[in-house]
Amino acid sequence: MTAFSLEPAQTAWCAELRTLAEQRLRPLADKGEPGRVNRELVAELGRLGLLDRLFTSGALELCLMRESLAHACTEAETALALQGLGAHPVHAYGTRAQRARWLPGVRAGTTVAAFALTEPDAGSDAAALALRADPDGTLPAQDPPSLARNPRPRAQEPSPPAAVTAPLAERDGGRGWRLTGEKCWISNAPEADFYAVFARTAPGAGARGVTAFLVPADRPGLTGSPIDMLSPHPIGALVFDAVPVTADDVLGEPGRGFRVAMGTLNLFRPSVGAFAVGMAQSALDATLAHTAQRDAFGGKLKDLQAVAHQVAEMALRTEAARLMVYAAATAYDEGAPDVPKRVAMAKLLATETAQYVVDAAVQLHGARALRRGHLLEHLYREVRAPRIYEGASEVQRGIVAKELYATVEAP
Known part of the structure; x- marks a missing residue:
C-alpha cells in the first residue's frame, strides 16, 4: 500500500469480501435472533x-476485512471482530497449552470468545477495575473442560514466545486465586465459551495491579445474564462468586494484565474505525443512488446544490477517515513509536464521521429511512455504539492529548 491507495490485490480482495458478505453471510445474519450469538454465522466465518x-x-x-464486511453485513463484521477481540489475548499472551486448547475452535467458528474488561464502575477508566482476585493458597491446576464442543480440533498453534511457553504454575508455585465481583456490557456474554477476564490481584496498585485470566464459561461460580440493549449481538453481565483460577489460567504475567488489555485494544481500535468507515460507505452509496433517482422540486434531488454539497461533504469525511484508519493500521504493523496516538485518532475520527454520514443519509432519504428493515434504519442503530466501546470518544481525545504533551518539554 502507498500512502494514498491500496494495492490492486488488496482492492480485489476487498471486493471479494463484500461479495461473500452479501451472498453467503447476509442470509445467515438475517436468520439470527437479536441478542443471541449467531453460531451458524460464526461457523460460516470459520x-x-x-x-x-x-x-x-x-x-x-x-x-x-472489517470495513469490507461492514459494507454489506454488519452482523458478520461484528461476529468476526468479537472472536478476534476475545481470543487475541490468548493468541498473543497465552501459553502453548492455552493456545492449543482454545484457538483451534475459535478459528473454526465452533468456540465463541469474549473480552471481559468493563465493570459497572470501571468502563473507560480500565485502571479502576474492582473485580478481585483474592489469593487462594495452593489450589490445584484446573483440568481443561471437555472438548465435546470442538470434536475436530485443528492443528496445534505455533509456539508462543519463549517467555510464556513454560507452564505458569511451574513459575508461580501453583498459586491460585478466587475471582469475586462483576463485569458488565460484555459482548457475547453470557453465551461465550470462554472469557479473557481482567482482575485486580494487587489492591491499590492501579494499572500495575491487574492480571489477565482465561476463564472458561463453565468454571464454578461464574454466572451471567443478558442485558436488553440496542444491539443485534448479545451483551451481558457476568457475576464471579469466588470463581477459582490458577496460574495456569493467567494470560501473560501476573500483575501485567493491563498491558494485555491495552495491547489488544491498540490492535482493535483502528479496526473499529474500519467498521465505522464500512458503515459510512454503505450509507454514502445508498444516498448516491437515492438522490440520483429521486424526483423532487422539478428535477432530481442530486441537482439541488444543497443536496449535492451535502453528499460531497459525506464523501470527503468518509475518505479522510478511511485514510487515517489505514495510516494507523500501517503504523501498528510497522511498530511505529506513536501507535497509541494514531490508533486513538483513527477510532475517534472514523466513528464520529460514521455517525455524521449515517445521520445525513437518513435526512436525505426522509421518512423511508426510518422504516423498520431499511438499510439506513439498521445503520442508524448500529453506528452509535462504536463511539462508546473500546474507549469512548472522550477517552480517545484524552489519549491523543496525553501523547501530544508527552513530547513537550516542561519549562
Missing part, C-alpha cells in the same frame, strides 16, 4: 477462513 486470518494478518488486513 469455513470461509476469515477467522483464521484474524491470527495470521496484520492490523491493516484486519481493517480491510
